[in-house]
Amino acid sequence: MLLATILGSGMAMLDSTVVNVALPSIGADLDADVAGLQWTANGYLLTLSALILLGGSLGDRLGRRRVFVVGTVWFAAASLLCGLAPSVWTLVAARMLQGVGGALLTPGSLAIISAAFAPSDRGRAIGAWSGLMGIFGAAGPFVGGWLISAFSWRWAFLVNVPVALAVVVVTLRHVPESRGAVGAHDGPGRDPGEDADDGPWHGLDVAGAALAAAALGLVSWALVTWPERGAGGAVLVAGLAGLAAGAAFVVVERRVDHPMVPMSLFSGRAFSATNATTFLVYAGLGGMFFLLVLTLQVVAGFSPLAAGAALLPVTLIMLVLSPRMGGLVARTGPRLPMVVGPLVAAAGAALTSRLGADAQYLRDVVPPIAVFGLGMAVTVAPLTTTVLAAAPDRYAGVASGINNAVARAGGLLTVAALPLVVGLTGDAYRDPALLLPAFRTGLLLCAALLAAGAVVSAVALPRNGSGPAS
Template sequence: MVEAASGELRSDSAAGRWVILTTVLGAGMAFLDGTVVNIALPRIGQDLDASFAGLSWIANGYLLTLASLILVGGAVGDRVGRRRTYLAGAVGFALASLLCALAPSVEGLVAARLLQGVGGAFLVPGSLALIQTSFHPDDRAKAIGAWAGLAGVTTAIGPFLGGWLVEVASWRWVFLLNLPLAVVVVVVGLRHLPESRDPTVVGRPDLAGAALGVLGLAGATYGLIEENVPIGVLGLAVLVAFVVAEGRNAHPMMPLSVFRSRQFSGANGVTFAVYGALGAVLFLLSLVLQVALGYSPLAAGSATVPLTLVMLALSSRSGALARRIGPRIPMTVGPSVITVGLLLMLRIEVGGSYVTQVLPALLVFSAGLVTTVAPLTATVLAATDERHAGVASGINNAVSRTAGLLAVAALPLVAGFDASGSVGPAALLDGFHRAVLVGAGLTAVGAAVAALTIRADVLVIDGDGDGDQGVAVPSGAGEGEAAPEPCFHCAVSGTPPPVERPSATMAD
């Protein structure tokens, strides 16, 4: 039984705390999955005799369906109910996690990871959307802050927990961990989550666009991982067809009109550069630490914890700085600092000390990341008017996922790996250094894009809603109310925070 009407909950009430707990646990499953699977990859490769291409598909299978369907998941929630969609996503994610744990082969695990992405596409958009629609406007910012803090804890412990499970039990427990979390989410959610939907939404979900997105990204990903040029080109052609179809659809899942804002386009360009580098580096780093440097799974998981702790400690301050001086300087300096951190990773060698080689690079990298993420998120939400904040956030979420997907898929080509076989320690470390150089170039381009496209006053409110002179604050932050704090953990998980989707279309 739901204890309060939608939009009326208070953050300090028992009902409000139940909603925060349920949404944190659901989002935590996805965030944990994004951090612990990378730690488990070396053991998975050993047990299932996986090639480098197989490991890439294990990581990318989830991202492929999630990136392609996440906008559809949000749109379905608007139509049939956000609580219903969120809980269905939790059930689907849990069942797919069970299949992952039981997978007898690489092919079976990849298939289960694809299904996990489908469940995540309905789970991820609903978490913050439920908070936005469940809490009283006066309490939304506070509720989102509590959500971000608690979800951040799950992200911080993810690598350590994943390494511990792999070391003392099996990589299969990394996936089984989701089952009890899903049970709690469904049982508590059925009783305590208020239902909400958007009665103004018209038209059917953009299933044709979703199909083209899946096929296009699958073709491009396959072409990169397997070095199959014809299929890769075909995938790119399908992605072009997707863009054309979205321009002609009366109710597209990705309205092209939002890209008329130079701020929105520029912010998504920076997103693609930063999250592409982040996805590739974190994927390879866990392999390098264990395969090339001889770290145990637990040590490898613990090694990246400082990255999350820096985000946890400094994200709010970064957001406050962006509100004072505008986003242009942080979004230019941040990717530049990330570039320096990546270049420091060139010093990582066999026999080197974690304290002198790995840790300094991670600290500089995370400093750049925390400088970038908060103003980036705020700019994305401010670059379109308030009615389109949900659409803008959803698109940016898909861009970040797609960037990580394509970056990992391109690693055999960039790093010079033979994807059809396993990669030895020396070749892995050499390829990591090449990938780091490419990633540094990518983030340097991101810094240049921010310098050329992002206005310092884009967060200033003038009410014209054009996205280039400063627009209304995101939904839920009204006159005299602070905008929600940025979601620091989203950088580590590759998930810019979704917000309430006021409509699934952009009918003006």
């Protein structure tokens, strides 16, 4: 079960980071400007963030194993399209399809583990899952760099096809089916704990999914397009429409009978605070990964393989420490690791901002990246354990989906906004003299986001247990 869920979710996690290493090669091969590169990264995050909530809900209703397998097959087919894309905008469209598959398979993995393991073992199982997810994310640039150097950037996507086949075989043979309570919801017409048999397809929150996609898509488009078109006209209209769609999403979720996001979950202090920390931490992580691997290649002259290897310290540290962090919350409460971890990661990001054209791997790259990896290892497993413990079991898939959506939305909006904030537009990323100061400013901003995550945890997170929301 752990093999199937880790390998499947890891495939989706790896593809959210591997593309960063491939961006310079994609830009050169497909003649893309910085907006095309932003959308290559963000097209995937957009559909993943917007639909992962619906994916968790579908798994609870239709069967978590079934939706997990469908998502894996969908992801493999979209990966094949990415590998064959003849232009940057065809690639962006295929990446958006990849995100749909990721939205179906990612929340199911945690929900499968949560439903199958006894409470006494769940923390360690989630710790193993979280640690290996972090490893997949950190290994993505290294694996992508090797594939790009040895073959082509296209193989960074094509490699998903055989991996997905293995996931499907293991899942069908070894993973039991599980479901949430069909019909349980937080709508105005029924008590939140009532489990009426409405049928698995009754009341799917299509309006909520559409509004979430519109909010993220319109705000991201406005941020990416702003440097080229200015803040007025269509950009202003799109930004305001995106904010309005976000507000409408909250209103709809409070009123519909079968909300995609049960708002009662946010009445729990631990659930709300953990998701706020998640947004800030993954915003800093997403921005750092986007700029770092690009800068190492363009400014410091690293090959794609060497640039990907720059994140190996994160992989090794998370491999050693993350499985041990899963049970830490039970001993210390969630606040301590979720304050210390983001602060340490922020220090690593700030130190990494000092890299320059003469950067050497062992002397300049490894020490700050190791500090960053230590902070993430302390943070990730307690964060995931806390957010699941704060939700009732019947909402395991939805809670996982919410937390994943928050994490991806943080990375999505940061990647969309950072080039605008640091003045990186058009083809500027190809000029080391323009990219280096933008990189340094961007990483300091990422460090500030990580530190803000620590502040939120210190102020809002309960000191001790994180019992489920009622």
